[in-house]
Amino acid sequence: MKAQPDADKTLSMILSRLDDMKAEETITIDLRGKSAFSDYMIVTSGRANRHVGAIAENVTKALKENGIKNIHVEGLPNCDWVLIDSGDVVVHVFRPEVREFYNLERLWAQNPAAAAI
Numbered sequence: 001m002k003a004q005p006d007a008d009k010t011l012s013m014i015l016s017r018l019d020d021m022k023a024e025e026t027i028t029i030d031l032r033g034k035s036a037f038s039d040y041m042i043v044t045s046g047r048a049n050r051h052v053g054a055i056a057e058n059v060t061k062a063l064k065e066n067g068i069k070n071i072h073v074e075g076l077p078n079c080d081w082v083l084i085d086s087g088d089v090v091v092h093v094f095r096p097e098v099r100e101f102y103n104l105e106r107l108w109a110q111n112p113a114a115a116a117i
Helices: 007-020 049-065 096-102 104-110
Strands: 024-030 040-045 072-074 081-085 089-094
Touching: 007 024, 007 040, 007 049, 007 089, 024 104, 040 096, 040 104, 049 081, 049 089, 081 096, 089 096
Parallel strands: 040 089
Antiparallel strands: 024 040, 072 081, 081 089
């Protein structure tokens, strides 16, 4: 059994995979010291539902290949917003309209302490 990779290594691997999959407007939010549940949050977009699904499946596959266990994925049936929780890094893959509506980046930038509760 492989050891769980550290958060920075996981982050780097996910960002590389997002780039390979042509994910758009990728933002990394550093949660270290601000959140008890994760070290990093990535918010990114796919052009359409199929693109969102393909990005999410590719990232999930890469996490498994790198020995990360207990990956939690939500939203794959609709592919409007897919959440991938790998523990140290949480990835949100949105369709552009859905991302704009929820605007997670603004929520975390304004008051990360309140959002962590």
